[in-house]
Amino acid sequence: MLPTENRLRRREDFATAVRRGRRVGRSTLVVHLRSGATDPHAPGESAPRTRAxxxxxxxxxxxVVRNKVKRRLRHLMRDRIDLLPPGSLVVVRALPGAGDADHAQLARDLDAALARLLGGGAR
Structure with a gap:
């Protein structure tokens, strides 16, 4: 499970990631990434945590299906959160096809989207 300190919870943080971040879409999900965003809610931290x-x-x-998709995405992000720059805000938006996708398909789509956002993936 994704640690609590790595989760986005505030509406403003979601809005910042979606409106000011970069976006990459795949067949089952869309990933929004705001790299190196400063966290106004955590003063005094030298390197803010990456949050998703x-x-x-x-x-x-x-x-039941929505909760299953959320659990799978949280589990997948737990293993990938350290790949992102410190202080980044990530929003993963599931598309209607995510409900029918298996764990492996969600993992492939998430990996491809993150690789593209981090500059290592081809179109």
């Missing part, structure tokens, strides 16, 4: 948030709408499926 997840958006899974009702278009993905019923509550």
């Amino acid at each position: 948030g997840f958006v899974v709408s009702k278009a993905v499926g019923v509550a």
Whole structure:
């Protein structure tokens, strides 16, 4: 599970990542990344933590399916959070196809999106 200190919780943080960050889409998800954003809510920290948030709408499926997708995405981000620059804000938005995708497909799409955002992936 993604540690609590690495989770986005405030509406303003989600808005900052989505509006001011870069975006890459794949078949099951869209990833928004705001690199090196400073955290106004944590004064005194020298290197703010990278934080991730997840958006899974009702278009993905019923509550059980949405929660399953959120759990899978949190688990996948836990292993990848250290690859991102310190202080980054990441929002992973699940598309309707995410409800039918298996864990491996979500992992491939997340890896491809992050690689592209970090400058290492091809279109």
